[in-house]
Amino acid sequence: GDSVTQMEGPVTLSEEACLTINCTYTATGYPSLFWYVQYPGEGLQLLLKATKADDKGSNKGFEATYRKETTSFHLEKGSVQVSDSAVYFCALSDPGGAQKLVFGQGTRLTINP
């Protein structure tokens, strides 16, 4: 079945460091890909998405490119801030049209000042 694999956390960085959180997926067909962010005690917020190969999603300085050849959707940011501390989830939508989201295990990011 469809699956999403994220790099293991937790990840701890200093402010202004570069960030990459790896995400790879397995799916039949052509899924849409998402990154969600979860702040402590809250639900999930959509960070960015890409719906087809080579699309680049971007938001709040974060970027991710849909790479079909490597089945990847790595999250990147050039300079992180303390406020970026959260748990990040990579996800794909069920290409079969059932609209279900399949999530990776999540990566906890902590940014130190």
Added chain:
Amino acid sequence: GAVVSQHPSWVICKSGTSVKIECRSLDFQATTMFWYRQFPKQSLMLMATSNEGSKATYEQGVEKDKFLINHASLTLSTLTVTSAHPEDSSFYICSAADRGSNYGYTFGSGTRLTVV
């Protein structure tokens, strides 16, 4: 943008009682809503897909009689945890698919359930 309101944000109940969690789409119609469960420091596990006007579709291993889902209108889905036990304590999150936004999924803020 699309907003999903989930209520209550936290609840403490005694073992054996039932708890209802509401999920409302405030500014769009959601024919499909999803209920997830999240254990501490873990990912989201899809419990069921709630379809307006029809029975919910449960994922394998989720007890239908334990987790009752009702989606009576295009803006409201409810999850009732029946005869709750301490092992049901978890963070429950709903999500709605906004058909007006291509592949848009909006999440509620979650409900922290503690069964004592």
